[in-house]
Amino acid sequence: MGRTMLVFRLAIADVRRHRAQAVMLLLAVTVATATLSLGLSLGGATEALYQQTRAATAGPDVVVLTPSTGPAVTSALASLAQDPEVIAHNGPYRLVYATLTARGSTSRVVVHGAAETPGAVNRPLVTSGHWVRSGGAVLERGFATALGVRVGGHVTISGRTFPVVGIAVTAATSIYPWAQQIGPGGGPSDPSGLAWLTRSDARALASQELPVTLALDLKLRDPAATQAFIDTHDVSVIRVNFHAWQFMAQQDAVMLRTTQPILVIGGWLLSFLAITGVAALAAGRAAEQTRRAGLLKAVGATPGLIAAVLLTEYLVLALLADALGLTVARLAEPALVSPTASRIGSVVGPSGATIAATTALAVAVAVLSALLPTPLLLGLRLTARRPGRAVLQGCSTAATLIAVTALPTYDAQPRKGYGLGSSTLPSLQVGQDRRLLLVVAILVIALATVNTITLTWTTAMEARASMAMARTLGATPGQISAGLSTAQLLPALPGAIAGIPVGIVLYSLNGKINTLPFSWVLAAVLATLLATVALTALPARLAARRPVAQTLSAETA
Incomplete structure (x- = not known):
């Protein structure tokens, strides 16, 4: 039998004997x-979703907007x-x-006066129902989803009721809720939905003295040269705003501006907890690994072979967990990357750089877990005696408090919904970020x-001889279990105190925040601490109730 095959067979046998530890490593690294x-x-x-929507809807390269009217405007746009x-x-x-x-x-709502037969540029894609007809409205899909309106429903626009005849997507505006573009509200960031009416219906709305903007969609010979085109067309006779397709793609990414830091920081916190958890398990197995190493040496195994078996065991499990984690990420990414239904298309999944980063993380967990038992974990005794x-x-406690404080800190910040008056629509970005913070906090906890639990049990197993000696000197099982709990409580106290300010500092990297009450x-x-x-x-109580005679005889055997 070759050395490589022997290492793998010994590693597989060890995994079978310790299924619980293997499952924990697998789950921790996967998460x-x-x-x-x-x-x-x-x-x-x-941007990938925007590009796919842009291709499917013949999206314009530049949208020209002006609130001005009159012959000079008509001439400039022409x-x-x-x-x-x-x-x-x-x-x-x-x-x-x-x-x-x-x-x-x-x-x-921003109502676009649309031709009943779209032209070569800006052809919204109808995903349900049909395109505009006289007396009927088509809603942008992200807006319709937020409203909970489907084809066949009705909406009232400035006093006029229209049946919803279709649902569509477009790349000529930013995603819901940023259809405003310029408008009377002050700019593209003002929350607004998008609807299409026929040109005659839009003209009738405009007759109610509502604010009106004229728009012109342009397709350029070189779509990448939008900025050069804008720079060479300074229309000074009228007030004009140019929105390039690049601007709209960047505006889409604003929805995920806080989502990404939540996931990245949460991933590193979970990675740290995975390492500490596996290290604690390895500590509990240190004595058994020592006995096993002695048996292997007795039959001729070298120290290098024994170390290779342990490393292979952790490495195989970590790489399998990495593959599972990447699969989970690929399945979850579509829902996260498009919290609004304003875009169509599919995401490509983790990039090569992302795969390399997560694989490096998995390998780091495996290597640290395999190396700690020999140089460090054999020296981890009672917490009071050893600082490790x-x-x-x-x-671990600090990481937990960092995650726990993120959600209430997020909720303490001022928020704006989408809508007017006493009834508003919930903010998609706030809703998604809050759900993600909650999921990350639950996973960290x-x-x-x-x-x-693992640290307490391994501490008890390593200290069973000293606990048995204490029992012979008159200590009760309750006192022993209280001592084991105290051993975990003492380091948890500074961790809990440090976790909250660290969490607030991490959160404040996005800007000034409202802090939590004392x-x-x-x-x-x-x-x-109570938890x-x-x-x-x-x-602790289970370990403290182990018979003294059995413990002492096992230790002296």
Whole structure:
């Protein structure tokens, strides 16, 4: 039997004997790599969806907008449409700024006066129903989804009720809720939905003295030269805004501006917890690994072979977990990258750089887990005697508090919904970020819980001889279990105190924030310490009730 085959057979046999430890390593690394992969993959995903929507809808390269009217405006827009660099155009057409009410919600809406037969540029893709007809409205899909309106429903636009005859997507505006573009509200960031009416219906709305903007869609000979085209067309006689397709693609990414840091930082926190958890498991197996190493040496195994077996075991499990994490990230990415339904297409999944980063993380977990038992974990005894275990517990608690404080800190910031009056639509970005923070916090708490229980049990196993001696000197099982819980509680205290300010500092990297009240901070610290005591109670009590004679005879055998 070759050396490589022997290493693999011994590693597989060890995994079979320790299924629980193998499953924990697999789950911990899977969760960490999936979260990190999602965070690293979001960078170019929104642009990919915009490009696919742009191709499917003949999206314009430049949208020209002006709130001015009159002959000078008509002449200036006609001049732009006839420029040699322009190969096709759509419009000018009206944008009417109105209010829309549906299903009890009221929102700003930008109404595009559309031709009943779209031209060569800006052809919205109807995803449900049909295109505009006289007396009927088509809603942009992201807006319709937020309203909960489908084809066959009705909407009221500035006092006029229209049946919804279609749902469509377009690349001529930013995603919902940023259809405003210029408008009377102040700019493209003002939350608004998008609807299409026929030109005659839009003209009737405009007759109500609602604000109106004229728009012109341009297709250039060189789509990459939009900025050069804009720079050479300074129309000074009228007020004009140019929106290039690159601007709209970048505006789409604003929706994920806070999502990506949540996932990246959450991924690193989960990675740290995975390492500490696996290290604690390895510590509990240190004595058994020593006995096994002795048996292997007795039959001629070298120290290098023994180390190779342990490294192979962790490495195979970590790489399998990395593959599972990347698969989970690939499946979850479409929902995260497009929280609004305004774009169509599919995402390509984790890039080569992302795969390399998560694989490096998995290998790091495996190598650290395999190396710690020999140089460090044999020296981890009672927490009071050795600082290593205390550092693991303290850092695990700090990581937990960082995640726990993220959600209430996020909720403490001022928010704006989409809509007007007493009824508003929820913010898609806020909703997605809040859900992600909640998921990351739950995952961090779950791993920290497992780590606390594991650290308590391994401490008890390593200290069983000293605990038995204490029992012979009169200590009760209750006192022994309380001592084991205290060993975890002492390092948890500075970890809990440090975790909250570190979490706030990480959150403040996105800008100035409203901090949490001191009463909430104190409650979070106390709750974490009480949870630590509760989690350590059961394993400590089970270990403390082991018969003294059995323990001492096993240790002296």
